[in-house]
Amino acid sequence: MVLPPSRDLRVPGEPPFSGIQTRKQSEATMNILEGIYSRRSIRNFTDKPVEQRDVLEIIKAGTWAPSGLNNQPWRFVIIRSSGVRNSLARLTRYGTIVKNAPICIAVFVDRDAMYDNAKDHQAMGACIQNMLLAIHALGLGAVWLGEILKNAEAVRLLLELPDTNELMAVVALGHPASRDQQSQRKDISEVILNEC
Amino acid sequence: MVLPPSRDLRVPGEPPFSGIQTRKQSEATMNILEGIYSRRSIRNFTDKPVEQRDVLEIIKAGTWAPSGLNNQPWRFVIIRSSGVRNSLARLTRYGTIVKNAPICIAVFVDRDAMYDNAKDHQAMGACIQNMLLAIHALGLGAVWLGEILKNAEAVRLLLELPDTNELMAVVALGHPASRDQQSQRKDISEVILNEC
Numbered sequence: 001m002v003l004p005p006s007r008d009l010r011v012p013g014e015p016p017f018s019g020i021q022t023r024k025q026s027e028a029t030m031n032i033l034e035g036i037y038s039r040r041s042i043r044n045f046t047d048k049p050v051e052q053r054d055v056l057e058i059i060k061a062g063t064w065a066p067s068g069l070n071n072q073p074w075r076f077v078i079i080r081s082s083g084v085r086n087s088l089a090r091l092t093r094y095g096t097i098v099k100n101a102p103i104c105i106a107v108f109v110d111r112d113a114m115y116d117n118a119k120d121h122q123a124m125g126a127c128i129q130n131m132l133l134a135i136h137a138l139g140l141g142a143v144w145l146g147e148i149l150k151n152a153e154a155v156r157l158l159l160e161l162p163d164t165n166e167l168m169a170v171v172a173l174g175h176p177a178s179r180d181q182q183s184q185r186k187d188i189s190e191v192i193l194n195e196c
Numbered sequence: 197m198v199l200p201p202s203r204d205l206r207v208p209g210e211p212p213f214s215g216i217q218t219r220k221q222s223e224a225t226m227n228i229l230e231g232i233y234s235r236r237s238i239r240n241f242t243d244k245p246v247e248q249r250d251v252l253e254i255i256k257a258g259t260w261a262p263s264g265l266n267n268q269p270w271r272f273v274i275i276r277s278s279g280v281r282n283s284l285a286r287l288t289r290y291g292t293i294v295k296n297a298p299i300c301i302a303v304f305v306d307r308d309a310m311y312d313n314a315k316d317h318q319a320m321g322a323c324i325q326n327m328l329l330a331i332h333a334l335g336l337g338a339v340w341l342g343e344i345l346k347n348a349e350a351v352r353l354l355l356e357l358p359d360t361n362e363l364m365a366v367v368a369l370g371h372p373a374s375r376d377q378q379s380q381r382k383d384i385s386e387v388i389l390n391e392c
Contacts, residue, residue: 032231032333036257036326056384061232063381065325068342072382078391108389118317119342122364125321129261130232133329137228146264146315161389168318185259186268188252193304193357195274 030137039132040181042141043097045174050103054138058173059105061134067123073113074127074168077106077159087158088170092148101172105131106155108165124168131171141176144169226333235328236377238337239293241370246299250334254369255301257330263319269309270323270364273302273355283354284366288344297368301327302351304361320364327367337372340365 030038059076067073079085080103088104089095098104107128114120128144135142148155152167226234255272263269275281276299284300285291294300303324310316324340331338344351348363 030228032226032228032329033253033257035228036260036330039260041262057229059388060384061229063384063387064232064235065321066237066328066340070380072387075387075389077389081392084392116342118313118364119345121314121317122321122324122342125261125318125323126325127321128318129322129325132262133228134232144262146312146318149315159390159392165389168314184266188255188259191259191268191271192255193271193273193361194355196277196280196355 032133035133035136039136040141040179040183041143042174042176042181043094043143043172044177045101045141045172046177047102048175050140050174054140055103055105057138058131058134058140062107062127062131065123065126065130067126068119069115071113071115071120071123073109073120074124075108075110075165077108077161079104079106079159084158088148088155091151091154091158092145092170094143094145094147097143097145097172098170102174103172105171105173106159106167107131107169107171108156108161109168111164111166121168128169128171135171135173139175140173141179142171142173144171228329231329231332235332236337236375236379237339238370238372238377239290239339239368240373241297241337242373243298244371246336246370250336251299251301253334254327254330258303258323258327261319261322261326263322264315265311267309267311267316267319269305269316270320271304271306271361273304273357275300275302275355280354284344284351287347287350287354288341288366290339290341290343293339293341293368294366298370299368301367301369302355302363303327303365303367304352304357305364307360307362317364324365324367331367331369335371336369337375338367338369340367 055078085098089098109124132142146169148170149167155167156165251274281294285294305320328338342365344366345363351363352361
């Protein structure tokens with residue numbers, strides 16, 4: 001593949017968040033297709049802390065998803081506190097993961113920014129997938145928790161957010177304790193309905 | 197970043213589709229974060245045809261998105277025919293793009309595979325984002341068309357699909373006529389609601 005020679009990869013208008021620089025792109029060299037195919041859900045983590053610059057890079061990657069009308073409806077809460085994670089853990093069947101992950105990122109949609117349920121939920125999925133790929137590229141691992149949405153309101157109240165924010169997912173992340181996860185997909189011949 | 201030394205990147209149980217091998221991963225070397233930040237919507241294409249192996253790689257990348265319960269609700273129709281693209285073009289305000297793109301991929305959700313509207317729509321968004329990133333990694337360009345969903349039923353009938361399939365997006369793709377597209381995102385400080 002030949003890339004255009006002079007593409008500018010800088011993100012326009014990007015000041016550092018809270019004075020902390022996000023990670024330089026050159027540090028994460030996994031290629032896109034490799035990353036897409038080798039990413040797995042990681043549910044067990046080591047005790048090694050996750051650097052703040054990585055957390056911010058992950059969120060930044062999420063925000064570079066496309067959204068309808070570029071409405072960017074995504075909002076994030078970074079949860080490191082073990083107290084908060086323990087409370088969160090009681091709201092899901094997968095509490096052990098939430099308790100043991102060094103960080104959870106709760107991903108919300110801002111209802112005031114929405115314009116179409118299906119399209120906005122698609123945009124949120126694109127955002128979360130960017131986050132998972134960025135996590136993988138940074139040598140970290142994560143699992144996308146959806147079951148906790150049954151307690152979306154309780155999560156919102158726990159995090160003391162206004163009711164314009166609706167929980168879309170919790171991403172639990174950290175340094176993977178192992179990397180032997182397997183996954184399966186249908187062959188593409190099963191999902192291509194037609195060609196014309 | 198240090199990758200685990202012996203990770204097996206092969207996709208398990210992957211026979212070629214229609215006897216055609218998909219592209220080798222080593223040919224697409226753009227790294228993940230670079231790809232996420234430099235991807236832009238491409239609406240103008242050259243006449244150069246898109247190779248079938250690239251189309252299949254793009255769909256395969258889509259299928260490696262995560263989905264709730266691994267239900268893989270995505271289905272695809274590959275549209276090369278100019279006759280079909282011209283009919284499709286009449287169903288959207290962005291008909292010129294559909295007419296001039298060498299290929300459109302219509303992305304459907306299989307209602308019979310769904311289990312939760314919001315979560316399945318998120319999975320579809322993750323799938324489409326994987327496709328857009330794969331397209332970008334392969335040196336191609338694309339735009340995610342959502343406005344055409346106002347005519348989702350007409351698209352389904354045009355493509356002669358059973359009513360269990362619901363249109364989620366049309367991805368128009370090809371070789372970019374130019375690469376000077378700009379895009380903007382909120383700074384992450386605007387979308388991080390809290391940190392605890």
